[in-house]
Amino acid sequence: MQFNEFNLNPLLVKAVEDLGFKEAMPIQQEVLPILLERRTDLVGLAQTGTGKTAAFGLPLLNNIDVNAKMTQAIVLCPTRELCNQISKDLRSYAKYMPEVKIAAIYGGAGMDAQIRDLAKKPQIIVATPGRLQDMMRRGKADLSHIEWCILDEADEMLDMGFQEDVDAILGFMPEERSIMLFSATMPVEVEKILNHYMKDPVTISIGKKNSGTANVRHNYYLIRADQRYLALKRLIDYYPHIYGIVFCRTKNETQEVADNLIHDGYSAAALHGDLSQVQRDLVMSHFRQRYMQILVATDVAARGIDVSDLTHIINYNLPDETAVYIHRSGRTGRADKTGICISLIHVKEKHKIKAIEKVLGQTIEKALVPTAKQVCEKQLFNHIDRLENVDIMRDDIEDYLPIVFRKLSWLTREELITRVVALNFNRFLDYYKNAKDLNVDETRPEKKEKKEKKVYNDENLVRLYFGRGKRDHIKPNFIIGRINDVTETKDIEIGHIDMFDNFCFVAVDKDRAQFVIDCFADPDKNPDGIKVEMTTGEPTPKKSADDRKDRHGRDRGREQKRDNHHDRGARRHEKNDKYGNSSDHDKKKKKRKSFDDDRPERKYRW
Secondary structure, eight states: OBGGGSSOOHHHHHHHHHTTOOBOOHHHHHHHHHHHHOOOOEEEEOOTTSSHHHHHHHHHHHHSOTTOOSOOEEEEOSSHHHHHHHHHHHHHHTTTOTTOOEEEEOSSSOHHHHHHHHHTOOSEEEEOHHHHHHHHHTTOOOOTTOOEEEEETHHHHHHTTOHHHHHHHHHTSOSSOEEEEEESSOOHHHHHHHHHHOSSOEEEESSSTTOOOTTEEEEEEEOOGGGHHHHHHHHHHHOTTOOEEEEOSSHHHHHHHHHHHHHTTOOEEEEOTTSOHHHHHHHHHHHHTTSOSEEEEOHHHHTTOOOTTOOEEEESSOOSSHHHHHHHHTTSSOTTOOEEEEEEEOGGGHHHHHHHHHHHTSOOEEEOOOOHHHHHHHHHHHHHHHHHHOOOOOGGGTTTHHHHHHHTTTSOHHHHHHHHHHHHHHHHHHHTTTOOOOOOOTTSOOOOOOOOOOOTTOTTEEEEEESOOGGGTOOHHHHHHHHHHHHTOSOSOEEEEEEOSSOEEEEEEGGGHHHHHHHHHOTTTOTTOOOEEEOOOOOOOOOOTTTTBOTTSOBHHHHHHHHHHHHHHHHHHHHHHHHTOOOHHHHHHHHHHHHHHHSOOOOOOO
């Protein structure tokens, strides 16, 4: 169904056609006839990127009173990025309607310009809940004439903690207003709004409730947990034209993965909560303009990001909630295009795949991590395609060709082709020369690779004293984890760990030892107060029972204890004599001795 078949303002139809849209998308075909015919509360369930903005934006612009200088519609959305995207789309739809004023109100930006926009009495306000609440408290936003309220990405908005703000904003609106709620999933919080504020809403659902889009293919790769980053690199190499988002759990992991990708020569950047708004805008600008291929992000930082034509979504870690997986995967496969959602998991996470499949309504196929040969072939074909399709229709290059021909005239055709291919392809061949198979065989137990045991007298390692031991109920993996957490890196080489009751010795890279000590000296990084310092002492090895026996088979340890007992008694008497704390028996002996000393020496025969 085309847009000119709806009862839309011709100016809106013309603007939509200028954008290259003629055929309405499924959600638009369902929603437009209802909202253009009458005012009603409406719930739209559809994945992000399925055309929901036009589904509510076109009826809104069609029904609004352009001559009234007051705010008639509010669009609430969870993030600044989505707020900017919606206001931009609405302005493009209202291209031929200059009387319509649209204000974008969001946090992280100066308030003066936004206050000036509100002073112009815009008919439509697109806002994040927190900043709109702030403007209402300042008396800059008037909601007394609101006729339409749209909650876009309602599930994400409430998941981010905007429940109270949304309740307060809806409470300031007139009773006679229409609410349109659009969401990808329907959690309990969204249903509460539906039941409390909406009256007999019309429900439009594209696909199953809480399900993913049908245009996305879902795969998972079974790997070892410690080879997750290697698998990620191999998949990126296998898809040379990848343009996607890698989702990580934490900010530290996000930054670490992005830094490693950049260090290894990939076009990537990190997006997480520790970045300033200016840094976020710069990263997103470069990503939208395809200056980079890979965006490594946390779920919170990526909420509301609207980037078209994403080819891949990669779950570096599976999320804890199925709804989060659906949101992630819904960022690709938009506008009738196909996409791939990839998950890197280990054996213990297989049960999560089954749970996601049940809610998703789709099968998540197991795939094999490409072999080194497959990756090299894919890269070679990509290189040849680029060579074939390179633009050579340039006049300014012809001046230099005679010089090139003379320089390379001694090469045959085959030699020239070989050199051109090898120029950019040798790096992959060197890297994947001895690459291992990263796939895990589920039919047999996983074998741990034997690593060469590092000893503490290795010339590249030094030993550090750690003020924690067996009595603290810790094991070597705890020490390794604490070093990684406190130093915020995992590239420090750790050797042999000697565990004792109250402390342990840890062999670490000589060049990074002082860095480790400095990090543990920082109370902010080491809140547990674990003492770490340099040491050169060697632990005394414990003797076995056999080592304690003498040549007659007697336990020297038992004899040693008996000797120690006598030694302690002798030392106690010696101490008593010194400090005058002897017993009554000792005093009598001492007194008798002193009396005898005064008498003349006599010899007795006893």
